[in-house]
Amino acid sequence: xxxxxxxxxxxxxxxxxxxxxxxxxxxxxxxxxxxxxxxxxxxxxxxxxxxxxxxxxxxxxxxxxxxxxxxxxxxxxxxxxxxxxxxxxxxxxxxxxxxxxxxxxxxxxxxxxxxxxxxxxxxxxxxxxxxxxxxxxxxxxxxxxxxxxxxxxxxxxxxxxxxxxxxxxxxxxxxxxxxxxxxxxxxxxxxxxxxxxxxxxxxxxxxxxxxxxxxxxxxxxxxxxxxxxxxxxxxxxxxxxxxxxxxxxxxxxxxxxxxxxxxxxxxxxxxxxxxxxxxxxxxxxxxxxxxxxxxxxxxxxxxxxxxxxxxxxxxxxxxxxxxxxxxxxxxxxxxxxxx
Numbered sequence: 001x002x003x004x005x006x007x008x009x010x011x012x013x014x015x016x017x018x019x020x021x022x023x024x025x026x027x028x029x030x031x032x033x034x035x036x037x038x039x040x041x042x043x044x045x046x047x048x049x050x051x052x053x054x055x056x057x058x059x060x061x062x063x064x065x066x067x068x069x070x071x072x073x074x075x076x077x078x079x080x081x082x083x084x085x086x087x088x089x090x091x092x093x094x095x096x097x098x099x100x101x102x103x104x105x106x107x108x109x110x111x112x113x114x115x116x117x118x119x120x121x122x123x124x125x126x127x128x129x130x131x132x133x134x135x136x137x138x139x140x141x142x143x144x145x146x147x148x149x150x151x152x153x154x155x156x157x158x159x160x161x162x163x164x165x166x167x168x169x170x171x172x173x174x175x176x177x178x179x180x181x182x183x184x185x186x187x188x189x190x191x192x193x194x195x196x197x198x199x200x201x202x203x204x205x206x207x208x209x210x211x212x213x214x215x216x217x218x219x220x221x222x223x224x225x226x227x228x229x230x231x232x233x234x235x236x237x238x239x240x241x242x243x244x245x246x247x248x249x250x251x252x253x254x255x256x257x258x259x260x261x262x263x264x265x266x267x268x269x270x271x272x273x274x275x276x277x278x279x280x281x282x283x284x285x286x287x288x289x290x291x292x293x294x295x296x297x298x299x300x301x302x303x304x305x306x307x308x309x310x311x312x313x314x315x316x317x318x319x320x321x322x323x324x325x326x327x328x329x330x331x332x333x334x335x336x337x338x339x
Contacts, residue, residue, distance in 0.1 A: 001157040001256050002090055003065050008158065009328045010063060013335075019057070021050055034111070037071020037119035047075045054080055061086060068093050068116055070123030077126040086335070087127040089149070091252035092140045093120045099250040103185040121145055129338045133254045134277030140252070151334035154277060155254040156327030161263050161315070162235050171240050172226055176205040177269070177299060178241035180234060180260065183212020186251035190271075192216060194247035195223045197292035202299040206245075209237050238264035239309050243302045246270030247295065254278070258286075262318035265310035269298045282317055
């Protein structure tokens with residue numbers, strides 16, 4: 001969602017002067033290539049193709065959508081020293097994949113960490129402009145790679161809200177707490193902790209929507225939670241939810257689930273990690289929980305409230321801080337001030 005927002009903003013700012021190059025997801029298995037940042041579609045072929053395009057079209061700047069693309073940043077810096085390189089960091093990848101390694105201690109996880117750490121180091125060293133999502137990420141970037149970002153551009157996502165009048169027959173009829181997220185480690189670890197430690201004392205049914213969560217099926221049965229999986233449209237699930245939960249314990253960057261809940265006018269109950277990078281107004285609008293007991297207490301309290309299906313005050317926070325309009329203004333200002 002962040003990549004889609006970045007593309008929309010750059011298209012709006014540059015019009016037909018913008019050229020998008022989509023990297024393939026080809027896997028590189030040769031260790032020397034991985035150590036040179038050849039990951040996530042960066043390889044000799046894509047580097048050569050991008051270098052040729054930059055030269056033929058006399059391009060003045062390249063926007064890299066992720067610090068994992070540091071192998072490309074290094075190559076462009078060497079071949080085209082006059083080109084301005086802008087890197088937008090979705091996470092501090094070194095920190096993110098260190099968390100993944102701690103969650104699953106496997107040789108593969110260690111190799112992924114090393115490859116991303118080396119690529120990110122190249123991105124930091126080769127970029128003229130570095131953007132991060134939060135002040136916390138900036139501090140971690142400086143500690144790990146010796147450089148603060150040039151600007152902090154908080155997460156923004158495209159507006160997909162629409163009013164949904166009908167509730168699907170397969171939705172729970174009782175009030176429920178909604179968790180939305182895909183099956184990567186921070187979501188899996190967080191919702192597993194929630195189901196084990198919080199759900200039994202929360203007093204609201206738990207509904208989990210997202211791709212790749214099937215490994216939690218047995219635990220969901222034990223805790224009487226509804227595991228829905230991937231859906232074509234999130235709008236009705238948000239609309240029918242009483243509250244949205246964000247029990248995230250690790251990771252990096254900012255959590256899109258909080259901005260998405262605000263977009264749908266929903267109150268968020270979450271951990272400090274879930275709210276990391278969000279401003280005081282967003283923090284004040286939800287419930288920040290320090291442990292399982294306070295999380296369960298916040299949900300029990302919310303269950304006693306007559307919360308609206310759509311709260312315009314929460315929606316206004318999305319529009320003010322995490323919408324296309326707000327993000328475009330911030331990026332335009334940051335790019336102009338960095339010239």
